[in-house]
Amino acid sequence: MADRFLEIANARVGGAVVKRAGLPTPPRLKRYEPGQPLVEAPVLLGAAPGGRMRPPVEDLLRGLDVDVRSRAMSGAEKPFAAIVFDASGIASTDELRELYDFFHPVARTLASNGRVLVLGTPPEDCADDVPRATAQRAIEGFTRSLGKEVKPGATVQLVYVREGAEAHAESTLRFFLSSKSAYVSGQVVRVGAPARGDAEGPDDSEHPLAGRVALVTGASRGIGAAIAATLARDGAHVIALDVPAQGAALSETANGVGGEALQLDVTAADAPAAIVDHVRERHGGVDVVVHNAGITRDKTVAGMDESQWDAVLAVNLTAPVRVSEALLAESALRPRGRIVGVSSIGGIAGNRGQTNYGASKAGVIGLVQSMAPRIAELPGTINAVAPAFIETGMTAAMPLLTREAGRRMNQTYQAGAPVDVAETIAWLAAPGTGGVNGEVVRVCGQSIIGA
Amino acid sequence: MASQSNGSSSRRAAVLGGNRIPFARSGGAYAQAGNQDMLTATLDGLVSRFSLQDEELGEVVAGAVLKHARDFNLTRESVLGSRLASTTPTFDIQQACDTGIEATILVANKVKLGQIESGIAGGVDTTSDAPIEVNDDLRRVLMDANAAKSTADRVKLLGRLRPSQVVPEFPRNQEPRTGLSMGGHTAVMARDWEITREDQDELAAASHRNLAAAYERGFFDDLVTPYLGLTRDQNLRADSSVEKLAKLKPAFGGDNGETATMTAGNSTPLTDGAAVVLLSSEEWAAEHGLPVRAYLTHSETAAVDYIHGTDHLLMAPAYAVPRMLERAGLGLGDFDFYEIHEAFAAQVLATLKAWEDPDWCREHLGLDGALGSIDRSKLNVTGSSLAVGHPFAATGGRIVATLAKLLDERGSGRGLISVCAAGGQGVVAILEK
Numbered sequence: 070m071a072d073r074f075l076e077i078a079n080a081r082v083g084g085a086v087v088k089r090a091g092l093p094t095p096p097r098l099k100r101y102e103p104g105q106p107l108v109e110a111p112v113l114l115g116a117a118p119g120g121r122m123r124p125p126v127e128d129l130l131r132g133l134d135v136d137v138r139s140r141a142m143s144g145a146e147k148p149f150a151a152i153v154f155d156a157s158g159i160a161s162t163d164e165l166r167e168l169y170d171f172f173h174p175v176a177r178t179l180a181s182n183g184r185v186l187v188l189g190t191p192p193e194d195c196a197d198d199v200p201r202a203t204a205q206r207a208i209e210g211f212t213r214s215l216g217k218e219v220k221p222g223a224t225v226q227l228v229y230v231r232e233g234a235e236a237h238a239e240s241t242l243r244f245f246l247s248s249k250s251a252y253v254s255g256q257v258v259r260v261g262a263p264a265r266g267d268a269e270g271p272d273d274s275e276h277p278l279a280g281r282v283a284l285v286t287g288a289s290r291g292i293g294a295a296i297a298a299t300l301a302r303d304g305a306h307v308i309a310l311d312v313p314a315q316g317a318a319l320s321e322t323a324n325g326v327g328g329e330a331l332q333l334d335v336t337a338a339d340a341p342a343a344i345v346d347h348v349r350e351r352h353g354g355v356d357v358v359v360h361n362a363g364i365t366r367d368k369t370v371a372g373m374d375e376s377q378w379d380a381v382l383a384v385n386l387t388a389p390v391r392v393s394e395a396l397l398a399e400s401a402l403r404p405r406g407r408i409v410g411v412s413s414i415g416g417i418a419g420n421r422g423q424t425n426y427g428a429s430k431a432g433v434i435g436l437v438q439s440m441a442p443r444i445a446e447l448p449g450t451i452n453a454v455a456p457a458f459i460e461t462g463m464t465a466a467m468p469l470l471t472r473e474a475g476r477r478m479n480q481t482y483q484a485g486a487p488v489d490v491a492e493t494i495a496w497l498a499a500p501g502t503g504g505v506n507g508e509v510v511r512v513c514g515q516s517i518i519g520a
Numbered sequence: 521m522a523s524q525s526n527g528s529s530s531r532r533a534a535v536l537g538g539n540r541i542p543f544a545r546s547g548g549a550y551a552q553a554g555n556q557d558m559l560t561a562t563l564d565g566l567v568s569r570f571s572l573q574d575e576e577l578g579e580v581v582a583g584a585v586l587k588h589a590r591d592f593n594l595t596r597e598s599v600l601g602s603r604l605a606s607t608t609p610t611f612d613i614q615q616a617c618d619t620g621i622e623a624t625i626l627v628a629n630k631v632k633l634g635q636i637e638s639g640i641a642g643g644v645d646t647t648s649d650a651p652i653e654v655n656d657d658l659r660r661v662l663m664d665a666n667a668a669k670s671t672a673d674r675v676k677l678l679g680r681l682r683p684s685q686v687v688p689e690f691p692r693n694q695e696p697r698t699g700l701s702m703g704g705h706t707a708v709m710a711r712d713w714e715i716t717r718e719d720q721d722e723l724a725a726a727s728h729r730n731l732a733a734a735y736e737r738g739f740f741d742d743l744v745t746p747y748l749g750l751t752r753d754q755n756l757r758a759d760s761s762v763e764k765l766a767k768l769k770p771a772f773g774g775d776n777g778e779t780a781t782m783t784a785g786n787s788t789p790l791t792d793g794a795a796v797v798l799l800s801s802e803e804w805a806a807e808h809g810l811p812v813r814a815y816l817t818h819s820e821t822a823a824v825d826y827i828h829g830t831d832h833l834l835m836a837p838a839y840a841v842p843r844m845l846e847r848a849g850l851g852l853g854d855f856d857f858y859e860i861h862e863a864f865a866a867q868v869l870a871t872l873k874a875w876e877d878p879d880w881c882r883e884h885l886g887l888d889g890a891l892g893s894i895d896r897s898k899l900n901v902t903g904s905s906l907a908v909g910h911p912f913a914a915t916g917g918r919i920v921a922t923l924a925k926l927l928d929e930r931g932s933g934r935g936l937i938s939v940c941a942a943g944g945q946g947v948v949a950i951l952e953k
Binding site: 306309313314315316317319320321323324327328329330331332333334337339350351352353 | 561564565567568569570571573574603738740741742744745746747748751809810811
């Protein structure tokens with residue numbers, strides 16, 4: 070379903086009308102293309118006293134030949150591609166003033182499609198130091214609000230880096246600085262030290278998944294097909310899985326990415342065993358598993374058939390739990406394995422008519438959080454993405470007004486694309502992202518709903 | 521346990537799997553699809569199942585029974601349109617309903633001989649896009665016109681045109697030397713062998729029952745790729761029963777009057793579809809991380825004289841099987857699965873009856889007594905052509921891929937394949953694991 074409003078608002082005549090009517094103009098989001106540099110303008114880097122993150126960030130950027138500045142440029146110069154502030158040293162509520170002092174003079178110098186990254190220390194890691202923990206927690210409110218002030222198309226994130234994990238944030242920093250995170254904003258992500266054996270970075274940043282085998286469920290179309298394409302672009306051999314009835318489209322997906330099609334109903338009793346057997350026989354194991362398969366059967370709980378409840382829970386939640394458990398129990402997920410669940414804003418904020426879907430998608434968060442310590446022993450990680458409104462066949466079937474409300478109620482005034490979800494998953498699936506475990510990252514353009 | 525093959529070669533031909541599209545009833549879901557469309561889609565389904573994109577295989581061998589003249593290079597054109605490397609060589613074959621099984625044997629033999637490491641065998645047929653030809657008289661005139669040297673000669677030829685020449689030639693399901701349709705031939709066979717209507721209907725009902733159960737348990741999940749909206753075989757009647765089949769009127773053998781037994785229910789319908797099988801050497805399979813499902817170990821072809829002799833048109837497999845068993849040192853009972861193509865229920869039942877008949881086996885096979893009988897619970901356990909349908913050249917590939925999976929599921933064992941064909945021929949083979 071094409072977004073007509075976005076096209077009209079970005080045309081010359083249409084744009085003027087949209088402006089006169091007082092409607093917000095949805096920006097054209099810059100998205101990643103292979104070969105694109107991380108940033109295409111200078112980056113402003115600042116730090117509060119006592120921080121730990123400025124040196125690793127500076128090393129990363131200078132290593133990529135990025136023009137790193139420590140103070141604002143004169144008005145004639147180009148705006149900043151990104152503004153990065155190391156707030157990890159902020160130790161009291163008074164020191165929160167560092168945020169104001171740094172951002173006040175430069176906030177307007179951020180480019181459209183620019184990136185703001187604030188780096189903090191996880192409040193829960195501040196032990197009994199109440200002022201420090203309080204101040205670090207306060208940063209979250211600052212970044213989420215700043216996300217609503219920056220130009221549409223720009224994003225703001227808070228990355229809490231644990232003590233000792235300073236050198237392991239590269240993959241996360243790169244993702245949030247790049248246009249791969251075009252539709253991710255207002256997020257809070259924790260980076261820890263990777264589990265033993267899960268530390269070495271990607272050898273090839275263009276193909277971080279080279280030599281890895283990735284299983285993607287629900288891969289025949291929509292978000293699943295985009296995930297398959299993105300993981301393949303990053304070098305993975307993709308096993309595209311979907312129900313047999315979707316086999317024709319699934320075959321096209323697999324042939325399009327040089328992968329293989331696996332027709333299988335993930336809710337079948339023997340599905341976990343069949344998946345384990347398949348990845349073992351064909352590849353000796355699997356490195357990345359993306360539980361993307363999902364369905365909706367919307368009805369208020371009072372009007373819902375039990376079959377509608379059962380079907381949604383079986384596909385969206387029980388299957389990911391059973392398959393993940395089997396892969397771990399049978400050691401079919403190789404060390405440095407990555408499992409990525411697909412939750413939903415509906416599982417965070419809830420939606421009328423989606424008690425079944427909301428329960429299943431909140432359950433995915435439960436799976437991620439409960440399995441994270443266990444998978445770390447492999448070593449490996451499990452995380453989830455939580456998309457909001459993404460343009461797919463599923464949302465094209467929604468009533469017009471609901472669809473329009475869903476599209477506009479976020480800081481980008483537009484729906485996300487399947488590739489936005491796929492890019493976020495590719496970051497979590499990368500070998501270099503071993504420090505991110507048990508996290509839920511929304512892909513929502515900083516949606517108004519869902520906190 | 522698989523014994524070594526026909527001959528002295530030490531290499532084995534492995535069946536790695538297959539792909540087919542659901543078979544559609546004539547004029548049904550694939551009414552607008554041609555042979556090349558269907559074969560290309562079926563190859564692409566196989567490519568995606570085994571990740572063969574841009575792979576140069578040793579050879580692709582396939583064919584169609586009903587083929588347009590323009591499709592002379594059907595297999596090559598299909599490969600060029602597929603995701604296989606375009607440097608993969610191909611050739612077309614045609615052996616009526618044995619096309620698919622014969623293609624499989626050809627590829628397997630080249631693998632055994634070390635001439636190729638991998639290959640695809642299969643077939644396709646459509647009765648919805650069958651070639652219709654200009655009638656012979658008109659064709660003669662047109663050929664002469666093409667050869668004519670002057671305009672005057674061409675004008676003269678106009679005088680030879682007749683209204684009757686407008687009637688085109690439709691392909692007929694008819695034996696050229698007897699003028700009898702295949703169903704007509706089989707009706708005679710059913711009468712002579714005293715095959716009852718009840719037995720035929722029971723075989724047909726079992727075929728539908730077994731096919732439906734196999735779909736339900738996901739058996740075809742890695743054998744079939746949906747096509748043009750069809751996800752299961754269009755001919756399948758999951759609720760078929762002997763009682764329902766008993767209500768159908770006879771379709772063949774009208775001469776037999778009240779005793780006619782063959783109906784649309786216990787004969788295969790005209791069908792559209794395609795099926796392919798992936799074969800290779802064991803080394804190639806290992807290099808590609810693909811498990812071996814079964815080995816094609818033996819094969820045999822026989823033909824009968826149904827014109828002057830006493831044999832029925834579709835009796836050739838009854839001769840081919842004992843010859844193959846003799847060579848393999850096996851008995852008819854030494855199999856875990858029997859895949860006997862159900863051209864007509866009566867054909868299957870007459871063949872089994874012949875093998876159980878000491879007199880027939882003595883006279884026709886030169887045996888001391890009956891060849892034996894088979895355990896019917898091992899026959900066509902996931903359904904066969906009566907339920908699936910029978911796009912002529914596609915049936916062999918369907919059966920080979922199905923039997924290989926059955927053997928793989930069982931872990932070990934032996935399966936017998938028998939496919940009868942027009943012209944009084946029959947091809948049989950053994951798969952082992």
